[in-house]
Amino acid sequence: MAFSPTSEPVIELRGVEKHYQMGDTLVKALQGVDLKIFPGDYISILGPSGCGKSTMLNILGCLDQPSIGQYFLDGLDVSKLSDDDLSQVRGKKLGFIFQSYNLIQQLTVVENIEVPLYYQGVSEKESREIAIELATRVGLGKRLDHRPTELSGGQQQRVAIARALSNDPSVILADEATGNLDSKSGGDILEIFDQLNADGKTLILITHDEGMSLRTSRTIRLKDGAIASDKRREEVVR
Amino acid sequence: MIRHSLLREFSLFRLKRSVLLGIKSLWMHRLRSLLTAMGIVFGVCSVIAMLAIGEGASHEAQQQIKELGSQNIILRSVKATDATTAGEQERSLILEYGLTYRDISQIQATVPGVLVTVPAREVKDFIWNESRSIDGATHGTVPWFPQMRNRSIVRGRFFTEIEMNTRAPVCVLSRSLARHLFPLSEPIGDTVRIQTSYFRVIGVIQDDPTAASGAEDPKTGKGGNQQSAAMEMLIPISTLEDHFGEVLFKYRSGSFEAEKVELHEVTVRIDEPDRVMPAAQAIRHVLERNHKKVDYEMIVPLDLLRRAERTKQIFNIVLGSIAAISLLVGGIGIMNIMLATVTERTREIGIRRALGAKKKDIVVQFLIETVMLSGAGGVIGVALGLAIPLIITHFAEMVTIIEFWAPALAFSISVITGVLFGIYPAFRAAGMNPVEALRHE
Numbered sequence: 001m002a003f004s005p006t007s008e009p010v011i012e013l014r015g016v017e018k019h020y021q022m023g024d025t026l027v028k029a030l031q032g033v034d035l036k037i038f039p040g041d042y043i044s045i046l047g048p049s050g051c052g053k054s055t056m057l058n059i060l061g062c063l064d065q066p067s068i069g070q071y072f073l074d075g076l077d078v079s080k081l082s083d084d085d086l087s088q089v090r091g092k093k094l095g096f097i098f099q100s101y102n103l104i105q106q107l108t109v110v111e112n113i114e115v116p117l118y119y120q121g122v123s124e125k126e127s128r129e130i131a132i133e134l135a136t137r138v139g140l141g142k143r144l145d146h147r148p149t150e151l152s153g154g155q156q157q158r159v160a161i162a163r164a165l166s167n168d169p170s171v172i173l174a175d176e177a178t179g180n181l182d183s184k185s186g187g188d189i190l191e192i193f194d195q196l197n198a199d200g201k202t203l204i205l206i207t208h209d210e211g212m213s214l215r216t217s218r219t220i221r222l223k224d225g226a227i228a229s230d231k232r233r234e235e236v237v238r
Numbered sequence: 239m240i241r242h243s244l245l246r247e248f249s250l251f252r253l254k255r256s257v258l259l260g261i262k263s264l265w266m267h268r269l270r271s272l273l274t275a276m277g278i279v280f281g282v283c284s285v286i287a288m289l290a291i292g293e294g295a296s297h298e299a300q301q302q303i304k305e306l307g308s309q310n311i312i313l314r315s316v317k318a319t320d321a322t323t324a325g326e327q328e329r330s331l332i333l334e335y336g337l338t339y340r341d342i343s344q345i346q347a348t349v350p351g352v353l354v355t356v357p358a359r360e361v362k363d364f365i366w367n368e369s370r371s372i373d374g375a376t377h378g379t380v381p382w383f384p385q386m387r388n389r390s391i392v393r394g395r396f397f398t399e400i401e402m403n404t405r406a407p408v409c410v411l412s413r414s415l416a417r418h419l420f421p422l423s424e425p426i427g428d429t430v431r432i433q434t435s436y437f438r439v440i441g442v443i444q445d446d447p448t449a450a451s452g453a454e455d456p457k458t459g460k461g462g463n464q465q466s467a468a469m470e471m472l473i474p475i476s477t478l479e480d481h482f483g484e485v486l487f488k489y490r491s492g493s494f495e496a497e498k499v500e501l502h503e504v505t506v507r508i509d510e511p512d513r514v515m516p517a518a519q520a521i522r523h524v525l526e527r528n529h530k531k532v533d534y535e536m537i538v539p540l541d542l543l544r545r546a547e548r549t550k551q552i553f554n555i556v557l558g559s560i561a562a563i564s565l566l567v568g569g570i571g572i573m574n575i576m577l578a579t580v581t582e583r584t585r586e587i588g589i590r591r592a593l594g595a596k597k598k599d600i601v602v603q604f605l606i607e608t609v610m611l612s613g614a615g616g617v618i619g620v621a622l623g624l625a626i627p628l629i630i631t632h633f634a635e636m637v638t639i640i641e642f643w644a645p646a647l648a649f650s651i652s653v654i655t656g657v658l659f660g661i662y663p664a665f666r667a668a669g670m671n672p673v674e675a676l677r678h679e
Contacts (some may be wrong), residue, residue: 063592063672084596091594102589103674106266118255119594163593 006039006156009172010202011037011060016069016079018055018225029055030225037171037204042197044205047222054175056222057206062090065211074170091119095164099176101156103148106228109135109159110144116167127166134162138192161192171202182222190215221238253606260607262376267579277568277616278655282619282648283626289644290627292557294637296550299543303546305388305447308538309511311518313337313504318531332485333627335501335533341525343421345506349520351513352506357388357475360502361482367419374415374469376432377502378478384443386505394426394441402474407481409437412470416442418498430471435481437473446470514540564653569659576608576663587667588675597668604664605657612656616649623648 018030021125027051037043047053058064059071060079065086071079079088095116096102103112117127135144138158140151148156157177164172174193178186194215197203205212213219213233220229264271306312315336342355354408358379365374381399384391395409409430418426418441458490485498508517518538525534580587587600624645627638 058673061592063676084598087591087594087596087599090592096592098676102585102592104586104589106262113591116593118252119590119596119599121252124255167594 006066007039009036009072010039010041010074012072013059013066014070014072016059016066016071018052018059019067028225030059030066033225033227035220035227035230037202039170040197040200041202041204042193042217043203043220044207044216044218045220045222046207046210046213047228048208050230051222052225053206053208053222055225057173057175060171061094061096061202062086076144087119091116093166093170095167095169095172097157097160097172097174097177098163099179101148101153101160101180103156103163105148108145108147109140109151112148112159113162113166115163120167130166131162132134134165135159137165138162142177152185153181154188157181157189158192159187161189161196165196165201172196174203174205176209177205178209179207188194244538251324255607256603257610259603260610263583263607264610271611274572275611275618277571278565278612278615278652279619279622281561281564281568281655282616282652283558283622284564285648285651286620286623287626287630287646288491288557288561289622290638290640291630291636292550292553293639294627294631296546296553297623297639298637299517300543303539303543306537306542307386307388307505307507308540308543309508309514310539311506311508311514311521312527312537312539313341313506313521314535314537315499315502316533316535318533332496332498334498335531336527337501337504337534338528339500341528342501344524344528345521348524349506349517349617351509351517353509354382354386354507354565355563356380356383356505356507357501358383358503358505359475359478359499361432361478362484363432365419366417367428370419370421372415372418372469374471375407376471376473376478378473378475380475383472383505384607386507387446387510389446390444392444394439394440396443396472397474397660399507402476404439405476405480406474407435407437408440408473410441410443410472411439412443412445412468412472414445415471432471433482437471437477443472511540514538537678555623561648565655568612568652569655572608572611572656572660573663576604577666579607580604580663580667583667584670584675584678587670588672588678591670591672592676600668601664605660608660608663609653609656612652612660616652619652620645622650 012195013035015037016030016033017028020027020029033056041205045053045056050220051078055064059066061119062073062081065071065081066079069079073089073093076089077087081089104115105116113134114127117130121185122130132141132144138161140155140158140162143151143155144206148159151159157180177193178189181189193203197217201214205216209217216233218232317335337356342357346352346355356379360378361376362373362592363376364371365376369638381402383389384396391410392413396410397406400406401408403573411419411425411430416504419425419430420428425442427439429436429438433436455602484500485496506517508514514551518536518541522536524611525536590603624640627640630636632637
């Protein structure tokens with residue numbers, strides 16, 4: 001009962017293209033992508049390097065806007081929003097998890113988790129409560145005041161997950177989230193993802209690791225900037 | 239749809255957290271922050287210290303000039319330059335120069351607005367109290383001399399008109415002279431001796447304020463150091479004529495000098511401050527007619543005062559330029575470091591943008607950091623700038639005056655410098671493409 005395909009899609013791409021001008025040539029990083037992602041989806045986006053994965057992530061993450069086409073996030077067309085509104089959308093509706101954790105070095109664990117809340121204008125007291133609760137949930141309840149440099153890679157990634165959850169986003173985007181981790185810590189992280197999906201969160205894992213497709217309920221393969229396949233795995237396999 | 243009002247509601251609380259965040263970031267690079275702020279520290283500190291010293295110096299100069307009396311014109315007899323060389327060749331001749339009673343009566347008769355004139359004669363010789371002696375100056379003058387020259391009586395009294403008319407052998411000592419001749423005992427009632435004449439001490443007067451700045455006084459220049467200039471004794475002018483006559487003889491280390499000077503000094507008081515400058519012009523004409531050689535000098539305190547004010551203006555302009563340059567250098571230093579910081583923290587900027595920070599948030603974050611840097615530099619600079627004049631006053635015995643607005647001005651300039659030089663780095667940070675900033679290593 002993790003996802004419900006009958007409900008409204010949380011993400012909908014309609015004919016999205018992304019073009020870059022590289023010298024004289026026009027590079028089409030994405031061409032004609034149509035995609036619907038529903039609440040509770042657990043998706044891996046796979047493909048070799050240069051297939052448009054990063055562009056896909058940037059567009060899904062509202063860090064960049066499509067050259068052509070429309071992108072609806074929670075029913076809102078974000079493809080034409082201003083820079084400020086786009087920032088607002090990122091801070092409110094999206095959670096990011098990066099390969100290299102991307103924690104802010106001068107902040108402690110709790111403060112890092114609070115960053116999205118800070119830009120949402122959540123009060124200090126409230127955001128502190130949320131941050132402590134999330135840190136405890138990812139198993140860092142005893143390391144609240146540590147700095148990123150004092151943590152292992154797996155722990156840092158868990159801080160990043162807590163940070164991605166702090167604003168209760170509609171979609172969580174993970175970009176090669178386990179790429180810098182050993183298999184043990186990576187496995188721990190993936191288990192957290194499974195748990196999050198089981199709790200009803202929509203997750204999109206962008207990766208080149210084929211093994212991921214065995215874990216997620218839906219696998220999208222990109223090739224040359226277009227969707228090559230989009231398969232939903234039967235519940236039974238899990 | 240998207241709620242902007244939320245941001246405004248929390249702007250104050252956000253400011254507080256932005257400041258805390260700024261402190262954290264600056265604290266991470268303590269040494270760098272300190273060195274960056276140094277430029278501002280020295281700029282602000284030098285502005286305050288220089289203003290204090292300049293203000294003190296000009297105040298002191300103006301005070302001295304004011305003590306001469308701004309409505310006074312002071313005339314003094316000096317040896318004409320070619321007269322001294324004549325004295326070298328013909329030692330036995332009596333040197334005759336200087337102001338005369340005729341000059342005074344003409345000035346009083348022809349120059350409008352002259353209220354009072356105070357004539358004075360001078361004898362330079364050793365002044366004795368039993369076995370103690372000092373080379374000093376004895377001035378014969380009139381009873382209203384202290385009021386005219388703004389000099390107060392420290393002890394006892396000044397001589398009266400009756401004493402002048404009766405040519406009484408009374409004297410008033412300057413404070414320094416009294417201290418020298420009577421180190422332990424009370425001078426009033428005692429007697430001092432010059433050559434063969436004895437005088438009864440009736441009062442002690444404050445030292446001549448112009449004696450300290452000896453440059454404008456040819457007598458002190460001739461007399462040597464300023465200590466001897468302060469060694470002054472005042473007696474009635476009539477008494478001085480009685481005892482020493484018109485020709486003054488001087489024996490100095492083997493040489494012999496004789497001079498005939500009717501009046502050594504005349505102070506003229508003018509009734510209105512506005513008439514001082516025209517009166518000075520008129521007096522100059524009278525004297526030019528009466529004297530073939532320039533054997534007199536004229537001091538117009540009001541003129542000196544105006545010149546001192548003009549000097550102070552120039553001084554302030556020079557000072558302002560130096561201060562502006564030093565703060566400019568400080569500001570450039572801040573901008574340089576902030577640009578480096580922005581590059582160094584590109585990744586952080588990307589992360590913040592991804593997590594919902596608007597361009598405005600990034601601008602504010604970096605501006606707060608620069609303003610805190612320059613503000614902290616300003617505070618330290620003000621503290622140092624207040625301390626340095628005190629140290630100078632203590633060790634160099636110079637008067638320094640800190641105007642209340644000087645620290646406020648210097649501090650606000652430092653903050654403004656921070657804002658001005660912080661704007662460009664802050665906008666550069668905010669203008670970064672989030673995708674590229676996140677990819678930055």
